[in-house]
Amino acid sequence: MAVDSVLSSPLGPPACEKDAKALRFIEEMTRNADSVQENVLSEILSRNAQTEYLRRFKLSGATDRDAFKSKIPVITYEDLQPEIQRIANGDRSPILSAHPISEFLTSSGTSAGERKLMPTIREELDRRQLLYSLLMPVMNLYVPGLDKGKGLYFLFVKSETETPGGLLARPVLTSYYKSEHFKTRPYDPYNVYTSPNEAILCPDSFQSMYTQMLCGLLEHKQVLRVGAIFASGLIRAIRFLQLNWAQLTHDIHTGTLNPKITDPSVREYITQKIKPDPVLADLVWKECSKDNWEGIITRIWPNTKYLDVIVTGAMAQYIPTLDYYSGRLPLACTMYASSECYFGLNLNPMSKPSEVSYTLMPNMAYFEFLPHEPNSAESTRYSPPKLVDLADVEVGKEYELLVTTYAGLCRYRVGDILRVTGFHNSAPQFHFVRRKNVILSIDSDKTDESELQKAVENASQLLKEFNTSVVEYTSYADTKTIPGHYVIYWELLAKDSGNSPSEDVLAQCCLAMEESLNSVYRQGRVADNSIGALEIRVVKSGTFEELMDYAISRGASINQYKVPRCVSFTPIMELLDSRVVTAHFSPSLPHWTPERRR
Known part of the structure; x- marks a missing residue:
């Protein structure tokens, strides 16, 4: 009040x-x-x-x-x-x-x-x-009323x-x-917070995430807000739930803790807190076992x-x-x-x-x-x-x-x-x-992060009728080809596997991206022939999770990690290329007219 x-x-x-x-x-x-x-x-x-x-x-x-x-x-x-x-x-x-x-x-x-x-x-x-x-x-x-419940934050x-x-x-x-x-x-x-200090301060990212998710599930009715630092961190938490819900429901049902959680302070906290709860376990099992995860946050944490x-x-x-x-x-x-x-x-x-x-x-x-x-x-x-x-x-x-x-x-x-x-x-x-x-450049063109994102957003509109979206992307300027060209890596989420976008649609996505880029880029493509056709490489589901795991293994912070929108580091590019499912090129030149010269 x-x-x-x-x-x-x-x-x-x-x-x-x-x-x-x-x-x-x-x-x-x-x-x-x-x-x-x-x-x-x-x-x-x-x-x-x-x-x-x-x-x-x-x-x-x-x-x-x-x-x-x-x-x-x-x-x-x-x-x-x-x-x-x-x-x-x-x-x-x-x-x-x-x-x-x-x-x-x-x-x-x-x-x-x-x-x-x-x-x-x-x-x-x-x-x-x-x-x-x-x-x-x-x-x-x-x-109002945030004092009547808790926050489920992945920290x-x-x-x-x-x-x-x-x-x-x-x-x-x-x-x-x-x-x-x-x-x-x-x-x-x-x-x-639902997450105890013991879990937040646990240096093992799996044990920390598992425990924080478990505590959030145990207090699912008290959760009034769900968060992480960056949006990508919260999506990673949902992905973690997708991969580990069966073990989490087992722990909730039996009142025991996954043996993979070995941190002594975390185990001590959870073993004092957890009690068998078959009703909650059934709810989590019922919701997570469905193919459709739309609205999963409010299905499991209904008061968010x-x-x-x-x-x-x-x-x-x-x-x-x-x-x-x-x-x-x-x-x-x-x-x-x-x-x-x-x-x-x-x-x-x-x-x-x-x-x-x-x-x-x-x-x-x-x-x-x-x-x-x-x-x-x-x-x-x-x-x-x-x-x-x-x-x-x-x-x-x-x-x-x-x-x-x-x-x-x-x-x-x-x-x-x-x-x-x-x-x-x-x-x-x-x-x-x-x-x-944060730019891509082949010749005199310069594409910044904001422009690249806009181009991805415009191109992804073509995927909507196929109930497909771009869940992650990055890029690099491939100068090994002559002329060089932009390579965009897309990870797609297809909500209807029987109606996936065709090769032709994905090629049109390449062209839509090019139409969204600046006039210097399009001049390079059309008039100067200094830039080759833009390429979209579709990668396997989970590729960007691997990319983050790799960055974290090299010392990046899980809290501060952001997917790099442009990459040039060879091991990262090799990882991405090893996960490519299909590759698509712009089928024609984008529109360009010369500006009036003085």
């Missing part, structure tokens, strides 16, 4: 006094976004004034924006690599931060093709925890590595789940109100699959974060995925924005880019995000492209467009 109007917030009536405090904090931060940003920058520069990095650029203790912008360069990870390597090797002098670097946070193993080490300090955990604490007070404005840790200098290097979520902030979090009736997953950016392509498995439950995207920094939250979490906007919280870091003009020349140190402050961005324009963090990153290009959709008070709201520079 909402508290009285004394505690009311412009965002809406809070569910409890704790929520009211959180909503007031959001209002305070966003009303004064520019002054908060000014204070954040001053605090960062003041505390890090004696670091090697700031002294190198002769900031001389200045903490104002003008001095900062005139003296400190815009950088990428490559610019900072020597300093990061020194810290990793054991140099404990104040290189980037006056506070000791406590560990490194590793970026997604599939983001831009390399694992980056992001330095962090202990107090950043407090900042992350603060942002997490704002999520449920906002969600409670839109979905995982990755075994950390150690740098030569003895610092841990691990994904940001692993760092958080292993922290006391998470392990000893106070009880909150609005934020109770929404799915909590990231479905923005490249994750948007999972929306049809999530709709299929959930019976079109609402999809909630709650926050925007990365290894470099936690940025902000969605103040309207029940909005359509295509309309999701994140409000950047001005207390998290100092934010700057590089206007994104795809056709302009890249800025250099000799022609520095004109950056825009948080409060000065313009609605409708796209920007690349830069951060200056308490941990010592200064004017660091995150690589995310954001579009301004509006403001909450004086704080801008952004739609995540895409990661920068």
Whole structure:
């Protein structure tokens, strides 16, 4: 029940006094976004004034924006690599931060093709925890009664590595789940998980997933929301249920635990919790043994109100699959974060995925924005880019995000492209467009992730009449052929095996993709003959599961893993090619007319 109007917030009536405090904090931060940003920058520069990095650029203790912008360069990870390597090797002098670097946070193993080490300090955990604490007070404005049940969330840790200098290097979520902030979090009736800490912290991904699924099934009537970090993670959980439901129902029926679960703390927790439940076992058996898995989430967890997953950016392509498995439950995207920094939250979490906007919280870091003009020349140190402050961005324009963090990153290009959709008070709201520079290129053509996804979506429309959809895809630029050509790997889900798309339909899908690509590409195909016909290679069901398993075996985080939309690593391409069932080429040239020349 909402508290009285004394505690009311412009965002809406809070569910409890704790929520009211959180909503007031959001209002305070966003009303004064520019002054908060000014204070954040001053605090960062003041505390890090004696670091090697700031002294190198002769900031001389200045903490104002003008001095900062005139003296400190815009950088990428490559610019900072020597300093990061020194810290990793054991140099404990104040290189980037006056506070000791406590560990490194590793970026997604599939983001831009390399694992980056992001330095962090202990107090950043407090900042992350603060942002997490704002999520449920906002969600409670839109979905009442979440204190009456639990969340089934599939959360995982990755075994950390150690740098030569003895610092841990691990994904940001692993760092958080292993922290006391998470392990000893106070009880909150609005934020109770079915998954115990023992299962979340289990380093074996099979045992962790199995136990979390089992606990979710045991409390199936109490589950009010189902989630994972990324949409792909939740689909992986459904796939896991498809492969393991028989053993799970056996455990539920008999009140015993699969002998493959050997982690002592997990076994101890489950053996105390599980009791024979033939009625529940029969329900799970009945639903999972059916060929049709449409709506399986609400069939097994009937009180689920929404799915909590990231479905923005490249994750948007999972929306049809999530709709299929959930019976079109609402999809909630709650926050925007990365290894470099936690940025902000969605103040309207029940909005359509295509309309999701994140409000950047001005207390998290100092934010700057590089206007994104795809056709302009890249800025250099000799022609520095004109950056825009948080409060000065313009609605409708796209920007690349830069951060200056308490941990010592200064004017660091995150690589995310954001579009301004509006403001909450004086704080801008952004739609995540895409990661920068994820491209295919054969000649002078450049295809980014967003354009590739659009082409796949357009082509997949041809599959609808056959009740077939594209569940996963990736691509590479094959330059071994002359001329080179785009290769797109598709994994298909055919809901009616007796009515699969023909070879001709799949060839038309190739052409539909080409028609969706930019004019430079189509000119290369039609006029210049510099690009060969696009090829779609259909791979066996489960191929992309194998691809993820391979990435995880090489150190990628199960929480952060995203299917790479472009691949070039030979073992990955060999794996994909070994699973190809059929190959199809565009049967004709796409439409192209020359632009008017001056």
